[in-house]
Amino acid sequence: MSEAPYNPVVVEHFGRPRNVGRFASAADIIAASAGDPDQGVRFDLSARVKDDRIVALRFEVYGCPHCIAAGSLLSERLQGATQAQLLRWSWREAADELEFPPEKRGRLLVLEDAVRALAAEWQRRG
Amino acid sequence: MNTVKTIYLDYAASTPVDPRVADAMIECLRPSGEQGNPSSAGHEYGRRARGLVEKARMQVAKAIGAQPQSIVWTSGATESDNLAIFGVARFNADRGKHLVSSKTEHKAVLDPLKQLEREGFEVTWLKPEADGIVRPEQVQAALRPDTQLVSLMHVNNEIGVVQDIAAVGAICRERGVAFHVDAAQSAGKLPLNVETMNVDLLSLTAHKIYGPKGIGALYVRRKPPLGLKPLIYGGGQESGIRSGTLATHQIVGMGLAFEIAERERQQDVERIGALRDKLWAGISSIGDVELNGHPHDRVAGLLNISFRGVEGESLQFALRELAVSAGSACSSASEEASYVLRALGRSDQLAQSSLRFSLGRYTTPEQIETAIAAVKREVARLRSYSPAAEKKS
Numbered sequence: 001m002s003e004a005p006y007n008p009v010v011v012e013h014f015g016r017p018r019n020v021g022r023f024a025s026a027a028d029i030i031a032a033s034a035g036d037p038d039q040g041v042r043f044d045l046s047a048r049v050k051d052d053r054i055v056a057l058r059f060e061v062y063g064c065p066h067c068i069a070a071g072s073l074l075s076e077r078l079q080g081a082t083q084a085q086l087l088r089w090s091w092r093e094a095a096d097e098l099e100f101p102p103e104k105r106g107r108l109l110v111l112e113d114a115v116r117a118l119a120a121e122w123q124r125r126g
Numbered sequence: 127m128n129t130v131k132t133i134y135l136d137y138a139a140s141t142p143v144d145p146r147v148a149d150a151m152i153e154c155l156r157p158s159g160e161q162g163n164p165s166s167a168g169h170e171y172g173r174r175a176r177g178l179v180e181k182a183r184m185q186v187a188k189a190i191g192a193q194p195q196s197i198v199w200t201s202g203a204t205e206s207d208n209l210a211i212f213g214v215a216r217f218n219a220d221r222g223k224h225l226v227s228s229k230t231e232h233k234a235v236l237d238p239l240k241q242l243e244r245e246g247f248e249v250t251w252l253k254p255e256a257d258g259i260v261r262p263e264q265v266q267a268a269l270r271p272d273t274q275l276v277s278l279m280h281v282n283n284e285i286g287v288v289q290d291i292a293a294v295g296a297i298c299r300e301r302g303v304a305f306h307v308d309a310a311q312s313a314g315k316l317p318l319n320v321e322t323m324n325v326d327l328l329s330l331t332a333h334k335i336y337g338p339k340g341i342g343a344l345y346v347r348r349k350p351p352l353g354l355k356p357l358i359y360g361g362g363q364e365s366g367i368r369s370g371t372l373a374t375h376q377i378v379g380m381g382l383a384f385e386i387a388e389r390e391r392q393q394d395v396e397r398i399g400a401l402r403d404k405l406w407a408g409i410s411s412i413g414d415v416e417l418n419g420h421p422h423d424r425v426a427g428l429l430n431i432s433f434r435g436v437e438g439e440s441l442q443f444a445l446r447e448l449a450v451s452a453g454s455a456c457s458s459a460s461e462e463a464s465y466v467l468r469a470l471g472r473s474d475q476l477a478q479s480s481l482r483f484s485l486g487r488y489t490t491p492e493q494i495e496t497a498i499a500a501v502k503r504e505v506a507r508l509r510s511y512s513p514a515a516e517k518k519s
Contacts, residue, residue, distance in 0.1 A: 044513040064439040
């Protein structure tokens with residue numbers, strides 16, 4: 001298999017994904033997930049929050065190379081994010097940078113669902 | 127591209143051409159070679175080309191225990207399958223429109239049968255057991271007075287299991303039903319004898335047995351003669367069953383490939399089988415992996431393995447130093463999980479997380495060691511990314 005189906009950003013993040021893992025439950029940790037491996041993709045997100053910002057974000061993923069790269073990219077982009085920024089995050093950002101094939105964009109919507117669920121959990125915690 | 131160092135473990139998709147075969151083909155193509163049309167019996171050029179075609183016909187016939195005149199040249203196993211299925215069904219349509227096959231056949235069998243369904247034929251689709259084997263009793267139970275054809279592959283292209291062709295053939299023969307077998311994956315790997323296996327039609331291809339792509343053959347029983355309606359009309363070659371100028375160099379390549387494969391089959395199978403066992407021992411030690419298909423009734427050289435908690439496309443890309451197939455090469459462009467593995471009852475996740483490793487004549491122990499190390503490393507890496515719920519499953 002050549003690297004042709006994946007752009008260099010995907011190849012780089014796939015080979016060396018950032019911030020993989022999860023934080024153990026704690027008062028300052030929020031977590032959320034979306035997807036189902038039987039559907040081909042699942043994202044688990046966990047974040048340490050302080051005041052009104054995410055100070056660290058970890059992700060776990062079951063999915064294709066584009067999805068692994070998307071989780072990694074997201075984990076970098078949302079470091080330091082506020083609740084408002086979290087709510088504004090859109091799948092289109094990752095779709096453009098990672099050149100997601102149109103037929104796979106549904107998987108990015110799953111990631112967006114996980115981000116929204118994380119924001120909802122944060123709001124619920126107050 | 128990183129193809130230079132890629133270890134080729136996709137022999138079930140296609141094999142490299144044996145250098146001995148390539149040499150024979152190149153000789154045909156040189157200016158001093160055989161440029162005549164094998165059908166031009168009126169001059170020396172044509173007669174020499176015909177001689178080579180007939181020698182190859184004998185080589186292929188001998189490898190399957192057939193008479194040479196029962197071999198019809200085609201463009202490959204897909205055409206052979208189409209010719210066998212459409213040919214028998216349409217020839218006998220006024221006597222009955224029932225056909226029997228299985229859900230795990232190659233697309234080259236499934237799709238012609240589905241087309242016949244659209245044309246008013248009825249197909250009974252047998253579901254193999256979880257081990258991938260269709261029991262002969264299932265075939266027996268499916269036969270009806272109006273059944274015209276049973277089509278069953280000898281070796282499954284995705285999982286490598288071997289069907290009991292002789293037993294099914296005996297049932298069909300007893301009931302007077304034509305029996306077609308796709309042997310694309312078994313030629314050169316298992317003994318083939320159309321007489322003792324009671325086979326009426328046998329599809330063969332060269333490119334999975336170290337011959338060239340673009341050439342195949344269909345064995346068509348001659349005694350008693352089997353009625354077959356052609357797919358291609360034209361110059362009346364191959365007794366009118368398959369018109370078109372015969373491709374001398376391709377046919378020469380297929381003939382020699384079959385002769386070599388049959389002559390070297392036993393030593394090839396023993397060596398490749400030992401390498402396959404070594405590969406399975408290495409991969410199974412990772413844990414949470416499953417071998418798809420019957421553990422023993424399988425060809426040497428093919429392993430289809432499901433990896434729990436690892437997504438298939440990621441695994442294939444992570445293992446891009448190995449040329450392996452996710453599902454079958456013929457359908458891996460599609461997003462759907464393998465229909466073969468789904469038919470065996472695998473979950474979507476397991477079916478989607480499967481890789482086919484197929485070994486062959488040029489596979490070395492060093493390549494297998496490298497492959498085992500790569501699979502161990504990458505499965506562990508990808509599993510470490512998986513959500514915790516998946517790690518436990």
